Amino acid sequence: MERYVDGFVIPVLNEQLDAYREMASEAGKLWIKHGALEYFEGVGDDMEPDMDGMPMVTFPQLADTESDETVVFSFIVFESRDHRDEVNAKVMEDPTMDSDNYEEEMPFDPERMAYGGFRSIVSYE
Template identity: 30%
Template sequence: MSSYIDAFLFPIAEEHLQEYQKVAEAVAAIWMEYGVQAYYEFVGDDLSLPGTKSFVEAAGLKENELVIFGWALFPSKDIREDANKKVPQDPRMSKLVGPLMQPESKVFDAGRMLFGGFKFLTGLTE
């Protein structure tokens, strides 16, 4: 299987969740136009397991922040690399994401985001 995913994790202030969700939904649609097969974002709910490092620790969560975890599934690493070049250049992205990343907005801090690309190892679906 040649599938490839980009995964990300970041904190967001609880007060900005609805604003972020609207942007994330629009951004997901753009990614789909550039070859993503599936795009999901989730809000942390049950984030600890005894004996493991939690997403709360990994994200450096502060008071009144939530953890967002997301992933985008690509048919291949080549399509992923092409999309990762083209999506940031799409003019809709700067209109959607640009305002969130301004220091005065305090909605999204890319410096606190964890990110990685992953190649397929194993998996099951129904």
């Protein structure tokens, strides 16, 4: 089966990381409730890896983070692109997503979030 993944790279202020974790925890429950196969949120840890001199762009460079920010790497796994579209439609229709339910601002700047949908070309389980 060809899996499909929505991927995200998000710069988050260090002081907002706990708020982001809370938001992500609720979001993860919501996506799983509506059929996503896996939901993952990870915070940057080894952001300047030693690649034995190999040139590369690091995630902080990619996300253009400031000194008071970190990078969150996230992904959601689906059965297929069609399945992704079905799950995301259900999530958006869920009453939890009603903007009136959000008392606080997002704990990150959505305009700086990088997002993409990816079809799998190699997958091992």
